[in-house]
Amino acid sequence: MKYVVWGLVVLLLTIHQDIWFWEDNTLVFGFMPIGLLYHACISLAAGFTWYLATKFAWPLDEEPAANSAANSSTEKSERGASA
Amino acid sequence: MTQLIIICCYLALLLGLGVLASRLFQGTSKDYMLASHSIGPFLLLMSLFGTTMTAFALVGSSGEAYKEGIGVYGMLASSSGIIHSLCFFVLGVKLWKLGQKYGYVTQIQFFRDRFESDKIGILLFPILVGLVIPYLLIGVMASGTVISSVTEGAFTNMFAESDYGVPPWLGSLVICVVVLIYVFFGGMRGTAWANAFQTLVFMALGLVTFLIIADKLGGLQTASEKVVEKHPSKMMRAVTEQEEADHIQQMKIWRKLAAYNWMVDEGDLKLTDEQLTEAHKPLESMKFPPWQAAFRKRRAEARYASENGLLNPLSAEEQLKAEIAQDDRVVKGELSAEKSFKEFPKSGNWQAEALGYFKDQIDHPDKKTEGKMTRKQAMGRYRAMRWAPEAPGEIDPWMFLTYIFVPLSVGMFPHLFQHWLTAKSANSFKLPVVAHPIFIMIVWVPCVLIGVWATSATVGNSNTPLIPPHFNPNGVLAYMVTNLTNPVLAGFLTAGILAAIMSSLDSQFLCIGSIFTNDIVTHYAGKERFSDRQTVLMARLFVVGIVLVTYILSLMGVRRVFTLGVWCFSGFSSLFPLVFAALYWKRMTKAGAYACVAAAFGSWAWLFHASNYGAKPHFSFLGMMPVATMITCSTAALVLVSLITKPPSAETLARFFPDKKT
Known part of the structure; x- marks a missing residue:
């Protein structure tokens, strides 16, 4: 399923290049230019794709303990500054 | 207010x-x-x-x-x-x-x-x-x-x-x-x-x-629907043939206007009183706001001069200078006939010129007196009547x-x-x-x-x-x-x-x-x-x-x-x-x-x-x-x-x- 999700992201990026509506100014529902409606639908499809991504391809397995900044960057950067 | x-x-x-x-800030x-x-x-x-x-x-x-x-x-x-x-x-x-x-x-x-x-x-x-x-x-x-x-x-x-x-x-x-x-x-x-x-x-x-x-x-x-009728290209990503043709036509008219203005301002072209009266005749049957009168007269004169062969053909460089002046641009760098007037930057003085041109008509926005306008309107009107048509x-x-x-x-x-x-x-x-x-x-x-x-x-x-x-x-x-x-x-x-x-x-x-x-x-x-x-x-x-x-x-x-x-x-x-x-x-x-x-x-x-x-x-x-x-x-x-x-x-x-x- 993870690969399907990433495949959908690639598909979205591909169909975003809609050369087929380049010269079309048809009004859908009487007011909505078809080129704009198509891209609004891409936005909706993106929302759905990212929903699937959070369900099936979430990058973290577990939640790390909050504020476990034992090895803080400040300490590290201070070491760097004195180096 | x-x-x-x-x-x-x-x-x-x-x-x-x-x-x-x-109040919820912990201070850290x-x-x-x-x-x-x-x-x-x-x-x-x-x-x-x-x-x-x-x-x-x-x-x-x-x-x-x-x-x-x-x-x-x-x-x-x-x-x-x-x-x-x-x-x-x-x-x-x-x-x-x-x-x-x-x-x-x-x-x-x-x-x-x-x-x-x-x-x-x-x-x-x-x-x-x-x-x-x-x-x-x-x-x-x-x-x-x-x-x-x-x-x-x-x-x-x-x-x-x-x-x-x-x-x-x-x-x-x-x-x-x-x-x-x-x-x-x-x-x-x-x-x-x-x-x-x-x-x-x-x-x-x-x-x-x-x-x-x-x-x-x-x-x-x-x-x-109004957009599809007037500017169909705005509803897609290409330009319709009709809009392209209209723009070319508008540019032709504008170029003649630029040439006429340049020849009057910089050259020695001067229409006689009879020619001016003849040139302005078509305007008599047209309705337009008073502030447009001077601009429209110039356009009518340019048209008359062009139709009657009074516009001497300009060299490519002279035409470019005319277009630069008409579009309120300034020459910076090399002036080459190969270039378009759009390649030159706008003059910093055009706002002052616009305001100076309409100075007697500028007033408070609430005063709706005939012929009065705001400073923003003055500049907008000046640009609309003078500058090259937008592509x-x-x-x-x-x-x-x-x-x-x-x-x-x-x-x-x-x-x-x-x-x-x-x-x-x-x-x-x-x-x-x-x-x-x-x-x-x-x-x-x-x-x-x-x-x-x-x-x-x-x-x-x-x-x-x-x-x-x-x-x-x-x-x-x-x-x-x-x-x-x-x-x-x-x-x-x-x-x-x-x-x-x-x-x-x-x-x-x-x-x-x-x-x-x-x-x-x-x-x-x-x-x-x-x-x-x-x-x-x-x-x-x-x-x-x-x-x-x-x-x-x-x-x-x-x-x-x-x-x-x-x-x-x-x-x-x-x-x-x-x-x-x-x-x-x-x-x-x-x-x-x-x-x-x-x-x-x-x-x-x-x-x-x-x-x-x-x-x-x-x-x-x-x-x-x-x-x-x-x-x-x-x-x-x-x-x-x-x-x-x-x-x-x-x-x-x-x-x-x-x-x-x-």
């Missing part, structure tokens, strides 16, 4: 919110900068969305749609819906995890650790702050323009130079001060709250604006394709990095990832439609365009709101526009303060040297300094918000390979990082210079968006130099790429 009162009330409300948040720099990692999904969604949707989204999108048509949505909105969430997903979550683990507050802390290099911070600090400044500039400029437009006529005796409304410099100043105050009081917690509140305000009021404007234009259908815009498929790189900027925005770190848990990211593209659609679709409707809207039932040609795109939304709604609503709607602008400015102000104290002051002076209170104070002072610089820059010149935004975002995008490879490519080295930053900065600076510092709105390189070249250069430098230099230490690899099994 009503609009002004509503705007003032809204700003007071925001200040109150900042003060309320300050961690709470001030990261709200103690306490932001949940809804507040994270609202603050991330409010931060990314700035003046660029409302003022810029409607202005750009007015100039270029509906294609602007595909270029930036739908692509952002895919790319922004991708960045939240592949970068945000991972960076949040590292931030939790190692206590990062800023991007530079992460890069210093990951590349085992202290100096990378010194290199990145001026570049990141330098790129945030144009981003701030977009908001500061747009807020001044919007407030000035909607408060026109609010005063009776003051600010005549801004049509008796709040001057742009004062509007920008007030917004800067209000945002500074609530950021200073509330820190990241106040910023997140204010962002959430303002995001709700601008989304709700945006939809109301859209419906009211549609209604005033005769309904959704009528408004769109219908089309979008090049290669430019459209390479625009997809621009939203990658989100991956390197320092203020978004800081917002990511405020999340309570990784799961807090899920809602923003899913809802962001849909929220973009809710805001952008109405703005784009308002922008294209503005191209063809007319005054009442007449044929007079509501917005004259050569109108400043930054002012389109405010102009539509002011002219098509009542004062109370216009005040609320302006508050909504300002909400969008301020919800980005606040995060940026807070962020630059954070990177200054964490990456420069505390980093070099040591954490023990200053108390938490002193650290917060230093952050505030640095922010004031940067805001002051931005404010001064905003007074110096006007650029299209959209163009400025695209250059700023392109700079951040060119650094995207740096953060992506740092998280996902073990072989990336310190030298590779330096090479990437140098290549990104070098290519950005070179191309920005070639575009005349953003003055050419349609600038392309190799037929593509400049950002494509920048990303190619920075990626190539990163990969090549990393491959030929020593890999990172085992300790660093263990910190950033731990074995999943352990």
Whole structure:
């Protein structure tokens, strides 16, 4: 399923290049230019794709303990500054 | 005055919110900068969305749609819906995890650790702050323009130079001060709250604006049909043959006018009284406002002179000079007949000339006396009657394709990095990832439609365009709101526009303060040297300094918000390979990082210079968006130099790429 999700992201990026509506100014529902409606639908499809991504391809397995900044960057950067 | 009162009330409300948040402020720099990692999904969604949707989204999108048509949505909105969430997903979550683990507050802390290099911070600090400044500039400029437009006529005796409304410099100043105050009081917690509140305000009021404007234009259908009838190219990404032919014809007439004016002003052409009477005869049967009389007479004379063979053929160079003068441009550099008049910059004196021309007719906006006009109208009318006809815009498929790189900027925005770190848990990211593209659609679709409707809207039932040609795109939304709604609503709607602008400015102000104290002051002076209170104070002072610089820059010149935004975002995008490879490519080295930053900065600076510092709105390189070249250069430098230099230490690899099994 993870690969399907990433495949959908690639598909979205591909169909975003809609050369087929380049010269079309048809009004859908009487007011909505078809080129704009198509891209609004891409936005909706993106929302759905990212929903699937959070369900099936979430990058973290577990939640790390909050504020476990034992090895803080400040300490590290201070070491760097004195180096 | 009503609009002004509503705007003032809204700003007071925001200040109150900042003060309320300050009561919950724990007094530590961690709470001030990261709200103690306490932001949940809804507040994270609202603050991330409010931060990314700035003046660029409302003022810029409607202005750009007015100039270029509906294609602007595909270029930036739908692509952002895919790319922004991708960045939240592949970068945000991972960076949040590292931030939790190692206590990062800023991007530079992460890069210093990951590349085992202290100096990378010194290199990145001026570049990141330098790129945030144009981003701030977009908001500061747009807020001044919007407030000035909607408060026109609010005063009776003051600010005549801004049509008796709040001057742009004062509007920008007030917004800067209000945002500074609530950021200073509330820190990241106040910023997140204010962002959430303002995001709700601008989304709700945006939809109301859209419906009211549609209604005033005769309904959704009528408004769109008018555009298809008058400017069909605005409803697609190509230009119709008819519009192309019409433009060529208009340019022919304009060129004759330029030649005639030049021969009269610079040469020895002078029509006799009889010829002038004959030339002006067709005007007798025409109806037009009195202010157009002088312009129309000149046009009629040019036509008469051309039809009767009185215009001596000009040499190519003379014709170019005539067109430069007619379009109020100045000769800078070589004057070659090969060039188009559009390649020369606009004269700085045209506003003075326009105002001088109409000086007896300029008055207070509330005085509706026959023949009177505001200063803005005077300049608009001068431009409309004198300058070359605007060419219908089309979008090049290669430019459209390479625009997809621009939203990658989100991956390197320092203020978004800081917002990511405020999340309570990784799961807090899920809602923003899913809802962001849909929220973009809710805001952008109405703005784009308002922008294209503005191209063809007319005054009442007449044929007079509501917005004259050569109108400043930054002012389109405010102009539509002011002219098509009542004062109370216009005040609320302006508050909504300002909400969008301020919800980005606040995060940026807070962020630059954070990177200054964490990456420069505390980093070099040591954490023990200053108390938490002193650290917060230093952050505030640095922010004031940067805001002051931005404010001064905003007074110096006007650029299209959209163009400025695209250059700023392109700079951040060119650094995207740096953060992506740092998280996902073990072989990336310190030298590779330096090479990437140098290549990104070098290519950005070179191309920005070639575009005349953003003055050419349609600038392309190799037929593509400049950002494509920048990303190619920075990626190539990163990969090549990393491959030929020593890999990172085992300790660093263990910190950033731990074995999943352990």
